[in-house]
Amino acid sequence: MTSLIGVLPFPATGGGTRARTRVDHRNSEEAALVKRVQARDEMAFREIVERYQSKVFSIIYGILRNRNDAEDIAQQVFAKIYFSIKNFDFRSSLLTWIYKITVNECYDYLRKKRVRKLVYESDFSEEDAQRMEAAEPAIDPHPPIDTRLAQRDLVMKLLSKLSEEDRSLMLLKEVEGHSVEELAQMTGLNENTIKVKLFRTRQKLLRAASRLTHARTLAR
Amino acid sequence: MHREIYDRLEEILSGAPPDSAAKHLQQCEECREKVAAMAGQAALLRVLKAPADVEPRPGFYARVLERIEAEGPVSIWNLFAESPFGRRIAVASLALALLLGIYLVSIERTAEPMVAGGPAEQVCAAPACDAVATNASAVASPVSVVPGEDAPGAVLTRVDQDQPDQNQPDDDMLVNLVTYREQ
Numbered sequence: 339m340t341s342l343i344g345v346l347p348f349p350a351t352g353g354g355t356r357a358r359t360r361v362d363h364r365n366s367e368e369a370a371l372v373k374r375v376q377a378r379d380e381m382a383f384r385e386i387v388e389r390y391q392s393k394v395f396s397i398i399y400g401i402l403r404n405r406n407d408a409e410d411i412a413q414q415v416f417a418k419i420y421f422s423i424k425n426f427d428f429r430s431s432l433l434t435w436i437y438k439i440t441v442n443e444c445y446d447y448l449r450k451k452r453v454r455k456l457v458y459e460s461d462f463s464e465e466d467a468q469r470m471e472a473a474e475p476a477i478d479p480h481p482p483i484d485t486r487l488a489q490r491d492l493v494m495k496l497l498s499k500l501s502e503e504d505r506s507l508m509l510l511k512e513v514e515g516h517s518v519e520e521l522a523q524m525t526g527l528n529e530n531t532i533k534v535k536l537f538r539t540r541q542k543l544l545r546a547a548s549r550l551t552h553a554r555t556l557a558r
Numbered sequence: 559m560h561r562e563i564y565d566r567l568e569e570i571l572s573g574a575p576p577d578s579a580a581k582h583l584q585q586c587e588e589c590r591e592k593v594a595a596m597a598g599q600a601a602l603l604r605v606l607k608a609p610a611d612v613e614p615r616p617g618f619y620a621r622v623l624e625r626i627e628a629e630g631p632v633s634i635w636n637l638f639a640e641s642p643f644g645r646r647i648a649v650a651s652l653a654l655a656l657l658l659g660i661y662l663v664s665i666e667r668t669a670e671p672m673v674a675g676g677p678a679e680q681v682c683a684a685p686a687c688d689a690v691a692t693n694a695s696a697v698a699s700p701v702s703v704v705p706g707e708d709a710p711g712a713v714l715t716r717v718d719q720d721q722p723d724q725n726q727p728d729d730d731m732l733v734n735l736v737t738y739r740e741q
Binding site: 392421493540 | 564567568572595596599600602603604605606607608609610612613614615618619621622625626629642
């Protein structure tokens with residue numbers, strides 16, 4: 339099976355799949371907002387914060403499951419946006435750019451804390467635990483909380499094996515639920531490229547999972 | 559993985575496989591296993607999905623502004639100070655610069671006489687000096703060995719004749735048979 343993968347061509351463009359989707363992110367309403375921020379318009383920056391704060395907070399909370407940490411990192415994300423928006427080049431949508439910064443900040447935070455286990459029980463407030471219990475189940479409708487923590491730990495380890503770009507793309511697809519077409523518009527890449535990138539990323543994840551399982555088996 | 563599945567993988571994983579792909583999956587165990595593994599992984603990734611109602615506390619923008627004021631603009635040097643990789647690069651660069659400096663200084667010291675004096679003249683009066691001089695020329699050392707200029711052999715010199723040392727009234731000291739002089 340794997341022998342075929344290297345020689346497979348790009349996914350077919352027929353059957354409703356379009357290879358186009360070059361979106362000009364330079365001439366949108368969002369671009370005008372960014373340009374105002376680049377010109378140090380504080381009201382425009384405020385608009386960006388208010389527009390994206392829920393999204394950023396939710397991404398971080400999804401990864402860390404801790405409100406205080408999520409708040410702290412969300413502030414850090416917007417501070418980073420403020421200082422580096424002058425380098426934003428309009429090749430992707432603002433949301434894609436913010437998403438990448440957000441996920442990277444989460445990883446930096448985890449690296450700095452050298453968290454082996456993603457979330458310790460002591461990090462949970464009662465409110466967090468209730469929210470987590472109420473969250474949409476992913477695989478098993480009612481997995482115990484320790485199983486969910488183990489799953490999240492595994493997911494973070496697997497995602498750490500990917501490049502920033504692949505990681506963001508995969509999360510935008512599977513966690514945020516964007517379609518291939520939407521991803522093409524957001525990133526400025528064409529749909530075929532998105533499909534190829536997703537396929538390769540899925541393969542990398544499978545290989546990483548297999549290596550991890552193998553290592554765990556050997557450790558026992 | 560076969561072509562018809564590869565082409566339609568995203569549609570299959572999003573739960574809307576075209577008929578042709580569905581038929582292929584029924585027949586091909588290999589593709590079915592691979593797709594099942596990828597679908598399982600996609601489902602696993604969704605554990606990162608946050609509940610819909612999470613929001614930062616009120617006053618978030620004000621706290622962001624405070625953070626911005628506290629942090630100030632990010633300097634390029636923060637890259638070296640903050641990340642472990644950056645710190646390693648900084649230490650490695652310093653070590654490399656130090657080694658390079660030591661190397662350059664040592665090279666310069668060795669090369670100095672050649673530049674200044676050209677081929678070293680070797681004047682040797684004492685027999686013992688011959689051997690030294692021969693060795694010196696054998697290794698093409700730019701330092702030549704010359705005997706004391708006053709007399710061959712042991713050279714008795716007076717050091718600081720104008721200011722005799724009280725502890726050592728007789729401040730004559732025997733120096734080596736030869737003196738080394740860099741030309």
